Amino acid sequence: MAVFITVLCLCVVSGLAGYIVWRSRWGYPSRSVPAVLAYHKVTRFEFGGTWVTPGRFASQIDALVDAGYSFIDETGFLDVLDGTRETAEREVLLTFDDGYRELLDSAIPALEKRGIPALIFLIRGFAGRENGWDLNLPGRRCRHLGWDEVSDLVRRGFTFGSHSVTHRDLTRLSGEELVHELSDSRNEIERRISCEVRSFSYPFGRTNQRIERAAAGAGYRAAFTLCPDRRATDVERYCLRREGVYVIDTVATLKCRLGRRGLFWFEDLKGRAINAVAVLTPILKGE
Numbered sequence: 670m671a672v673f674i675t676v677l678c679l680c681v682v683s684g685l686a687g688y689i690v691w692r693s694r695w696g697y698p699s700r701s702v703p704a705v706l707a708y709h710k711v712t713r714f715e716f717g718g719t720w721v722t723p724g725r726f727a728s729q730i731d732a733l734v735d736a737g738y739s740f741i742d743e744t745g746f747l748d749v750l751d752g753t754r755e756t757a758e759r760e761v762l763l764t765f766d767d768g769y770r771e772l773l774d775s776a777i778p779a780l781e782k783r784g785i786p787a788l789i790f791l792i793r794g795f796a797g798r799e800n801g802w803d804l805n806l807p808g809r810r811c812r813h814l815g816w817d818e819v820s821d822l823v824r825r826g827f828t829f830g831s832h833s834v835t836h837r838d839l840t841r842l843s844g845e846e847l848v849h850e851l852s853d854s855r856n857e858i859e860r861r862i863s864c865e866v867r868s869f870s871y872p873f874g875r876t877n878q879r880i881e882r883a884a885a886g887a888g889y890r891a892a893f894t895l896c897p898d899r900r901a902t903d904v905e906r907y908c909l910r911r912e913g914v915y916v917i918d919t920v921a922t923l924k925c926r927l928g929r930r931g932l933f934w935f936e937d938l939k940g941r942a943i944n945a946v947a948v949l950t951p952i953l954k955g956e
């Protein structure tokens with residue numbers, strides 16, 4: 670019994686300390702813009718935590734719809750940022766990083782069936798190729814969407830942003846390399862799909878003010894990270910927060926994050942911890 674009480678006290682004290690640090694450093698995000706969800710792989714099983722199964726993805730979407738959430742498209746989201754439209758209660762922008770081909774058989778049918786829009790971020794240099802940049806299960810490589818598939822999805826109403834050329838950590842690149850990752854990816858995707866590319870997603874969510882200025886200079890209208898390292902009350906269009914959805918997430922944790930109050934702080938710390946591990950990908954691959 671004494672051990673139980675000791676462990677309980679330690680949990681309460683460390684939780685309280687975590688909350689105080691979190692509140693003083695980041696705090697609750699502004700609710701003046703819609704919340705943004707960031708999915709990666711929608712697949713049966715994978716290495717790491719940035720994936721959900723197709724069944725769980727569909728059940729999460731259904732649960733959010735049942736709870737009164739509506740899904741906004743990229744244009745609507747940008748209109749809110751521009752101040753030409755006010756966000757409604759419980760609006761969500763759905764995004765996918767990396768543009769995996771498997772989405773065609775998993776997330777895309779589920780979204781089309783429900784009439785839900787999505788913004789998909791492509792890695793220009795890996796379009797139609799296997800994901801040599803990522804860690805996978807041994808012997809497994811996942812293919813990215815090819816240009817013909819992307820063009821077909823544009824015709825079906827999905828929008829696309831850039832996720833760089835090579836998916837490197839942009840904070841480690843020179844000015845010239847940074848321009849290449851930001852501008853060349855945008856120009857090539859626009860040329861391939863004949864649509865303006867307005868949004869950028871920082872690889873591994875890694876950014877800083879130098880990169881944000883470069884994203885603005887490259888002509889993007891918005892850029893997304895995962896865990897902004899600044900006060901969450903400030904809405905900065907080149908450092909927009911998203912809620913990463915991971916294999917351990919449930920409908921309850923998603924609702925907590927989208928609600929941006931209450932136990933949101935605990936979920937935010939959890940997301941930051943997972944993202945800190947994901948950032949190690951290039952190091953683990955020896956790059």
Ligand SMILES: [Zn+2]
Nearest residue numbers: 766767872873
């Ligand atoms: Zn990525």
